[in-house]
Amino acid sequence: MNSATSEIQSRVNQPQSALQPSVQVSNLNYYFGEGDLKKQVLFNINLDLYPGQIVIMTGPSGSGKTTLLTLIGALRTIHEGSLKVLGQETIGMNKKQLVKVRKNIGFIFQAHNLFYSLTARQNVLMSTDLFPKQFSPQTNASKQAAEILTSLGLGERIDYKPHALSGGQKQRVAIARALVNKPKLILADEPTAALDRQSGRDVVTLMQKLAKEHGITILMVTHDNRIIDVADRIINLVDGNLDSDSELNTLLVSGDRTALNKRTLML
Numbered sequence: 001m002n003s004a005t006s007e008i009q010s011r012v013n014q015p016q017s018a019l020q021p022s023v024q025v026s027n028l029n030y031y032f033g034e035g036d037l038k039k040q041v042l043f044n045i046n047l048d049l050y051p052g053q054i055v056i057m058t059g060p061s062g063s064g065k066t067t068l069l070t071l072i073g074a075l076r077t078i079h080e081g082s083l084k085v086l087g088q089e090t091i092g093m094n095k096k097q098l099v100k101v102r103k104n105i106g107f108i109f110q111a112h113n114l115f116y117s118l119t120a121r122q123n124v125l126m127s128t129d130l131f132p133k134q135f136s137p138q139t140n141a142s143k144q145a146a147e148i149l150t151s152l153g154l155g156e157r158i159d160y161k162p163h164a165l166s167g168g169q170k171q172r173v174a175i176a177r178a179l180v181n182k183p184k185l186i187l188a189d190e191p192t193a194a195l196d197r198q199s200g201r202d203v204v205t206l207m208q209k210l211a212k213e214h215g216i217t218i219l220m221v222t223h224d225n226r227i228i229d230v231a232d233r234i235i236n237l238v239d240g241n242l243d244s245d246s247e248l249n250t251l252l253v254s255g256d257r258t259a260l261n262k263r264t265l266m267l
C-alpha cells in the first residue's frame with residue numbers, strides 16, 4: 001500500500017465524528033418558480049455525508065431527490081440555508097465558482113451519455129481539460145485514462161467505440177470518466193436502471209470498492225432494490241422532507257426487517 005492509500009485508509013477507518021463531512025447540508029429550503037407560482041420542493045434538509053460512505057437516496061416520484069442531488073452537485077444554487085460541498089460553502093456562488101466545485105465531483109447517470117464517435121479512452125478524456133488538444137495515446141492523460149479503464153476490467157476495450165460495448169461495459173466507461181479527475185464525491189442518478197441484474201451488480205460492487213479504498217463519498221438515487229444492500233446508509237425523502245435516515249447495517253443487525261421492507265417497497 002503506498003502512503004497516499006494508507007492515509008486514505010486510516011481516514012476511512014476513523015470514527016465518522018472525527019472526519020470532515022464531504023457534504024454538509026443545513027436548514028436547506030428550495031423553491032421552483034416565482035411569485036404566485038413559487039412552490040417549495042425541499043423543506044429544512046439537514047444532512048452530513050462522510051468519506052467512504054455509500055448513501056442511497058430513495059423516495060416516491062416528485063419527492064425532491066433529483067433536486068437535492070443537483071444542488072449538491074453544484075448544478076443549481078441554493079436559496080436558503082447552507083450547503084458545503086468538499087468544504088466549500090456554495091450559497092451565493094456565481095456560475096464560475098460553481099463550475100470549479102463541479103470539477104471535484106464525478107457524475108454518473110442512467111443514460112451513460114457517451115459520445116458514440118469516440119473510443120472508450122477518448123470518452124474518459126472528455127472529462128479532463130486536456131481534450132481535445134492532446135488525445136494521442138502517448139500523453140499522460142491518455143495513459144491515465146487507459147489505466148482507469150483497465151482497472152475497471154476494460155483493458156481489452158480501451159480503443160473500442162460504445163457500439164462495440166455491452167450496457168455494463170458502457171456504464172463502466174462512464175464510471176471511468178467520473179473517476180479520471182480523482183473526485184472525492186460521486187453523485188449517481190439511477191446508475192443501474194438500464195442494466196441487467198449481473199451488470200448492475202458488477203457496477204455497484206465496483207462503486208463500493210472505490211468508496212472503501214479511496215474514501216470517496218457516493219450519493220446514489222436509485223429505485224433498483226436489487227442493489228440496496230451496497231448502501232451504508234439509506235435516506236428517504238417524502239414530499240421534500242427528509243423522512244428517515246438510517247444505517248443499513250443497523251437495520252439488519254437490529255432485525256428491524258419491517259422497516260427495511262417498508263423502505264424497499266417504496267423503491
Ligand SMILES: Nc1ncnc2c1ncn2[C@@H]1O[C@H](COP(=O)(O)OP(=O)(O)OP(=O)(O)O)[C@@H](O)[C@H]1O
Binds near residue numbers: 068
Ligand atoms: N425545473 C422545474 N421547475 C418546476 N418544478 C420542478 C422542476 N423540476 C422539478 N420540479 C418539481 O419539484 C418537485 C421535486 O422534483 P424532483 O425531480 O426533484 O423529484 P424526484 O424525487 O427526483 O422524482 P423522480 O423520482 O420522479 O425523478 C416535483 O414536484 C417536481 O414537479
